[in-house]
Amino acid sequence: MVRAMPIALLLSAALAAGAATSPDRDLEFLRSYVQTRGWALGKPVKITVLPDGSAVLFLRAQPRKAENRLFRFDVATGQVRELVTPEQVLGSEPEQLSAEERARRERMRVTDRGFTNFDVSEDGKLVLVSLSGRAFVVPSGGGPARQVAGTGPKGEAVFDPRLSPDGASVAFVRGGELWVASVDGGAARQLTQGATPLKTHAQAEFVAQEELHRFTGYWWAPDSKRLVYEEADSSAVEQLWFGDPAHPERRVEATPYPRPGKPNAKIAFGIVSAQGGPTTWIDWDKRKWEYVSRLHWEKNAPLTMQFLTRDEKDLLVAAVDDRTGKTRELWREHDDAWVEIAHDFHWLEDGKRFLWSSESRGEWQLQMHSADGKLERDLTALEFGYAPSSGGREAPGGLLHVDEQAGVALVLRAKDPQERNIFEVPLAGGAARVVTQGPDLYRGYFARDAHVWVRVAASRSGQTRMEVIRADGTVAGQLPSVAEAYPFEPRVEIVKAGPSPGFFAALVRPRDFDPQRRYPVWLQIYGGPSGPEVVPFSSRYLIDQWIADHGYVVVRIDNRGTTGRGHAFERAVAGKFAEVPLEDQVAVLQALARKDPALDLGRVGIFGHSFGGYMAALAVMRRPDVFRAGVASAPVVDWMNYDTAYTERYLGIPPPAGSADDYPRNSVIQYAKDLERPLLIVHGTADDNVHFSESLLLSDTLFRAGKSFDFLPLAGMTHIISDPSLQVRDWQRVFAFFEDHLRTDQSTEKGHAASNGR
Numbered sequence: 001m002v003r004a005m006p007i008a009l010l011l012s013a014a015l016a017a018g019a020a021t022s023p024d025r026d027l028e029f030l031r032s033y034v035q036t037r038g039w040a041l042g043k044p045v046k047i048t049v050l051p052d053g054s055a056v057l058f059l060r061a062q063p064r065k066a067e068n069r070l071f072r073f074d075v076a077t078g079q080v081r082e083l084v085t086p087e088q089v090l091g092s093e094p095e096q097l098s099a100e101e102r103a104r105r106e107r108m109r110v111t112d113r114g115f116t117n118f119d120v121s122e123d124g125k126l127v128l129v130s131l132s133g134r135a136f137v138v139p140s141g142g143g144p145a146r147q148v149a150g151t152g153p154k155g156e157a158v159f160d161p162r163l164s165p166d167g168a169s170v171a172f173v174r175g176g177e178l179w180v181a182s183v184d185g186g187a188a189r190q191l192t193q194g195a196t197p198l199k200t201h202a203q204a205e206f207v208a209q210e211e212l213h214r215f216t217g218y219w220w221a222p223d224s225k226r227l228v229y230e231e232a233d234s235s236a237v238e239q240l241w242f243g244d245p246a247h248p249e250r251r252v253e254a255t256p257y258p259r260p261g262k263p264n265a266k267i268a269f270g271i272v273s274a275q276g277g278p279t280t281w282i283d284w285d286k287r288k289w290e291y292v293s294r295l296h297w298e299k300n301a302p303l304t305m306q307f308l309t310r311d312e313k314d315l316l317v318a319a320v321d322d323r324t325g326k327t328r329e330l331w332r333e334h335d336d337a338w339v340e341i342a343h344d345f346h347w348l349e350d351g352k353r354f355l356w357s358s359e360s361r362g363e364w365q366l367q368m369h370s371a372d373g374k375l376e377r378d379l380t381a382l383e384f385g386y387a388p389s390s391g392g393r394e395a396p397g398g399l400l401h402v403d404e405q406a407g408v409a410l411v412l413r414a415k416d417p418q419e420r421n422i423f424e425v426p427l428a429g430g431a432a433r434v435v436t437q438g439p440d441l442y443r444g445y446f447a448r449d450a451h452v453w454v455r456v457a458a459s460r461s462g463q464t465r466m467e468v469i470r471a472d473g474t475v476a477g478q479l480p481s482v483a484e485a486y487p488f489e490p491r492v493e494i495v496k497a498g499p500s501p502g503f504f505a506a507l508v509r510p511r512d513f514d515p516q517r518r519y520p521v522w523l524q525i526y527g528g529p530s531g532p533e534v535v536p537f538s539s540r541y542l543i544d545q546w547i548a549d550h551g552y553v554v555v556r557i558d559n560r561g562t563t564g565r566g567h568a569f570e571r572a573v574a575g576k577f578a579e580v581p582l583e584d585q586v587a588v589l590q591a592l593a594r595k596d597p598a599l600d601l602g603r604v605g606i607f608g609h610s611f612g613g614y615m616a617a618l619a620v621m622r623r624p625d626v627f628r629a630g631v632a633s634a635p636v637v638d639w640m641n642y643d644t645a646y647t648e649r650y651l652g653i654p655p656p657a658g659s660a661d662d663y664p665r666n667s668v669i670q671y672a673k674d675l676e677r678p679l680l681i682v683h684g685t686a687d688d689n690v691h692f693s694e695s696l697l698l699s700d701t702l703f704r705a706g707k708s709f710d711f712l713p714l715a716g717m718t719h720i721i722s723d724p725s726l727q728v729r730d731w732q733r734v735f736a737f738f739e740d741h742l743r744t745d746q747s748t749e750k751g752h753a754a755s756n757g758r
Helices: 007-016 023-035 086-090 099-108 206-210 540-548 567-571 580-595 611-622 644-651 668-674 692-704 724-742
Strands: 045-049 055-062 065-074 080-084 126-131 134-139 146-149 159-163 169-174 177-182 199-201 218-220 226-233 266-273 291-296 303-308 314-320 327-334 345-347 353-358 365-370 375-378 399-403 408-413 421-426 441-446 453-458 464-469 475-478 492-497 503-508 519-525 553-557 599-609 629-633 679-684 710-714
Touching: 023 540, 023 724, 045 441, 045 453, 080 126, 080 134, 086 126, 126 159, 134 169, 146 169, 146 177, 169 218, 177 226, 206 291, 206 644, 266 291, 291 345, 303 345, 327 353, 353 399, 399 441, 408 441, 421 441, 492 580, 503 540, 503 580, 519 540, 519 580, 519 611, 519 724, 540 553, 553 580, 580 599, 580 611, 599 611, 599 724, 611 629, 611 668, 611 679, 629 724, 668 692, 679 692, 679 724, 692 710, 710 724
Parallel strands: 519 553, 519 599, 599 629, 629 679, 679 710
Antiparallel strands: 045 055, 055 065, 065 080, 126 134, 134 146, 159 169, 169 177, 199 226, 218 226, 226 266, 291 303, 303 314, 314 327, 345 353, 353 365, 365 375, 399 408, 408 421, 441 453, 453 464, 464 475, 492 503, 503 553
16 A cells, blocks of 8 residues: 655644744755765765875766766875776766676675765775776776676676786686686686576675675686685575566576575585696585685785685684695684684684684673684783674774784774774784873874874764874874765763663664653664664665754664673574564663653654664564564575574574474564554665565565555666666655654553553
């Protein structure tokens, strides 16, 4: 039951309340919000300091054009110039994306165009960029770009190109095979053979990209003479037919998609000469260690791989003999719930020791291990607050840099999500030294061979400074942002509330807040195992403030399962998706309302996307006494339909591959019969992550149960709503839905006092 809402409806109640807004201003705000990506476009990203510290390279888009361009900041002069432009490499041709590139960008949540990444040779003299299925090199000091790899004879696009460490060659994937070409020209060499639609070479399989955050399927040897690559065979994986009903003219191809309890892709890794020839296959127990989460091949050190069991309770670090393919164990981690995917890892230059971040004692620590894997010493104490790599798509991990000349590792410390500072940790052991401190949140990017770095400081008001620090400690300048200024500063209050150990919550009130009034509550939720939503500043608070200014109090809560609060806090959601997050959200809402009677818990709306969509649907079904209306965007409805690596990590392996029985009670379908409150379901018809069929299943179940609901399909959209105009309409529709269902004062509704926790 989809209803069209006129734009003018959006502000009716807010105007009556006297808010300084209008329909025209609303539309302009939403358009600006989506066109500027929350005022983030125009800020430097992908920051890379050249090894010798002479320059900093970065990507930057225009404020309202999501097309990245490549820039160089000269450390000696502080001058910035564009190194190469998309027009220089493509001319007047429009940018085209291959199917492989579109899929990888979807996995990486990248919607920008232009240069989305770049690669730098080990000596820092050459930079590799790719566009429209072709690869180009340009001198890092400036000069003309020249093509080094182009499309194949049948138009096969170049995918995932990378320079060899010595800068003499470029490797890339084309037509499902691994190729190498000289940067000086000449014919490319095909290194692998036998690819089919179900067997790929040098590409990470679906679950590696989507759930393990490993986005590549090949690596150069440090001597530039060999490569190690992945072979992924999906012929035994269940094939599903995910067509886009919004485009019936498009041919539908079967897609291998591993659902819980069913076969994954069979993966193998082999080593091949860059000149071509036979592959030396790496030997490990593939039945036990089903996933390869990370691979490292560093100078003077063995090829090193990180393996995970299918249930993800055990992790193995193993060294590989690159001549025979034999593996030997270096280190293991075990957790009765699950082992985290991403661990910081770094071989020291002599290959005799390596650094490793471990959670084996219940809290994260950075450790020093000998070459045979033996633990030599802890470099950080349990109580230090070491912030490990998130394994995510952009932010740097806890181990920022290793300066062996100075004998220190530069690490992030975050005792909770409200803190992030940089410390120096002596490699020989000893007390950590403060590098940054204060209320700002810091991260850093460092030159490999020089003491030049970029200090990034994010203030609690949302301003970001990216200062380039020279080796002598002086500031060379700032990486310039051209992003538009925020239209206002959100008024965010971050508190700790609820039962022990306390939960972080962010409240955004109207800027004309009247403590004598009672306001409906708009709960923005994710709820799943992830990084914190409640941080000192995020551009997400801009949309929260816009909502609040229309007469709401907008709330975000980090329930158990959120990272950064300790092992027990994170693991509490194991097997309990439908219980723990919802319990925490309700408990904190009630605690907040007890302290602030302006929060009217008789009028609570809940909105979420993806796992948040699952939570929103679950909330209005299981707790109608608390939640009066919900919007479920791209919800997972039945976890048996999601992928193996994510779902089995938290809910276990179901039959036939395992025996876990937590799936029915964690399914939204189980509770659909109990829906009493208004529910809007929103879903992109081309979503290849949480499939559109999930919302169709929910719709059918609700309809058969005689329940009323609204359903909004977004034609042609994937898991990311990439069309700015459609994003505007989506926000308008969500806003109108809550206006309809939350504006009536429910302070006299039966049970309201109980829902307020009084």
